[in-house]
Structures are given as structure tokens and as C-alpha cells.
Amino acid sequence: xxxxxxxxxxxxxxxxxxxxxxxxxxxxxxxxxxxxxxxxxxxxxxxxxxxxxxxxxxxxxxxxxxxxxxxxxxxxxxxxxxxxxxxxxxxxxxxxxxxxxxxxxxxxxxxxxxxxxxxxxxxxxxxxxxxxxxxxxxxxxxxxxxxxxxxxxxxxxxxxxxxxxxxxxxxxxxxxxxxxxxxxxxxxxxxxxxxxx
Numbered sequence: 330x331x332x333x334x335x336x337x338x339x340x341x342x343x344x345x346x347x348x349x350x351x352x353x354x355x356x357x358x359x360x361x362x363x364x365x366x367x368x369x370x371x372x373x374x375x376x377x378x379x380x381x382x383x384x385x386x387x388x389x390x391x392x393x394x395x396x397x398x399x400x401x402x403x404x405x406x407x408x409x410x411x412x413x414x415x416x417x418x419x420x421x422x423x424x425x426x427x428x429x430x431x432x433x434x435x436x437x438x439x440x441x442x443x444x445x446x447x448x449x450x451x452x453x454x455x456x457x458x459x460x461x462x463x464x465x466x467x468x469x470x471x472x473x474x475x476x477x478x479x480x481x482x483x484x485x486x487x488x489x490x491x492x493x494x495x496x497x498x499x500x501x502x503x504x505x506x507x508x509x510x511x512x513x514x515x516x517x518x519x520x521x522x523x524x525x526x
Contacts, residue, residue: 330526332519333387335379335395337362340479345394348512349519353394356383372397372411372449373460380453389455392522394515398448398507400481402430402469404437413480423480427473431484434471444469444485448507450515456525459518463510478502 332349334342337357345353356362365382369375379395387393399413409416409430417425434442446465451458466488473483475495483495487505494502503509 330390330392330523333359333383333391333393335365335383335393341396344508345512348509349516356387356393360386367397367411369397369411372399372447373451373462375411376449376451377453377458377460380451380458384453392452392454392519395451395453396448396508396511397451398446400430400444400446400469400485402434402442402444404439404442405433408433427481427484430469430481431471431473434469434484439471441468441470441486443467446485446507448511450508450511452515452518452522454522456522459515461511461514461518463507463512463514465505465507465510 332351332353333356334345334353335356336342337355342353342355365379367375367378369378375397376395379397380393384391384393399410401407401410413426415421417429444467448463449460451460468486469481469484470486473495474493475483477496477499478494483493485494486492487494490497
């Protein structure tokens with residue numbers, strides 16, 4: 330039974346493979362990479378769009394896992410939310426998006442405000458479609474600190490910590506990250522599928 334990840338991002342492939350203790354295959358190793366239009370109105374909808382698009386091009390025995398994640402700031406009406414990866418513009422870099430959110434926070438006259446990360450994981454296979462969520466709460470600050478992680482990590486201080494995700498070591502973040510929480514919820518679903526096959 331092969332687990333296929335709906336990404337060609339090797340960092341994500343490594344992270345998921347380590348978590349499950351088995352090698353996940355990026356879909357682009359099996360079929361040519363293609364553009365998937367993520368036009369859903371939620372993280373869950375976009376994760377399902379990705380997983381379905383790849384599952385539809387593979388064999389019936391495939392198990393496809395896709396994730397969609399981002400950061401939301403209640404002060405900004407939930408922005409950037411599902412637009413986290415393209416907050417500054419389409420094809421924006423992580424640094425562009427980070428700098429835009431910092432400038433918007435500053436424009437609102439605050440140095441620190443609550444925020445949360447969401448990770449939605451979708452699994453599509455012949456047994457059905459499943460979606461789980463994980464969240465990580467904390468605050469965003471009006472500056473970047475640390476060069477670890479990616480995306481908005483250098484400006485996000487998780488609840489109970491004084492350092493940003495950009496300053497915290499990976500093994501610490503893995504314990505409570507939004508993606509880790511969602512991956513833990515996905516484990517019993519995968520176990521159930523394996524037992525059925």
C-alpha cells in the first residue's frame with residue numbers, strides 16, 4: 330500500500346515520512362506535475378481539491394494525502410487565512426508574505442495580537458474521503474525573529490512560549506504544531522484503511 334503525498338515539496342515529504350515511519354511518495358514521482366486550482370473557501374476544501382485531483386489520475390489502490398495550511402489573524406478579519414501562501418501576491422515568496430503581514434500589523438498600530446495556524450489534511454482513497462484539522466494558537470508580533478521554520482514562523486509566538494517559531498528548535502515545534510496535531514488524528518484513519526485491505 331503506497332501513500333502518495335499531494336506535493337512535490339521535499340521538505341513536506343520528509344516531514345510526513347518521518348511522522349508515519351514509512352516513505353511517502355510525492356505525486357510528481359509517479360505522474361508529471363500539473364497545476365491544481367485551489368478555489369475552495371476553506372483549508373479543508375482546498376486540501377480535498379488537491380487530494381481528489383491527484384487520486385483521479387492514479388490507480389484505484391492509491392491513498393493520497395494532501396494538506397492545506399495557513400495563518401489567521403482575528404484583528405484582520407481572519408487574514409491571510411486560505412490566502413497565506415499568496416498574501417502579498419500570486420507566486421509571492423515566504424519573505425514577501427511575511428513582510429506584508431508585518432506591515433499590515435504595524436499599520437493597525439499594534440505590536441502583538443492573537444493569531445492561529447490551521448492545518449487541514451485530506452485523505453482520498455477507494456474507502457472514502459477523510460479530513461482532519463490541527464490548530465496552533467499564539468500571537469503574531471510586528472517584527473521577524475529567528476531564521477528557522479518557514480512562512481510566518483519568525484513572527485509567530487506560540488502560546489506558552491516567549492520565542493517565535495523562527496527561534497524555537499524543530500524538535501520542540503514538532504510536539505505542538507498544527508500539522509503534528511492533524512497528523513496524529515490521521516493515524517487511526519490510516520490504520521483502519523490498512524486493516525480493511
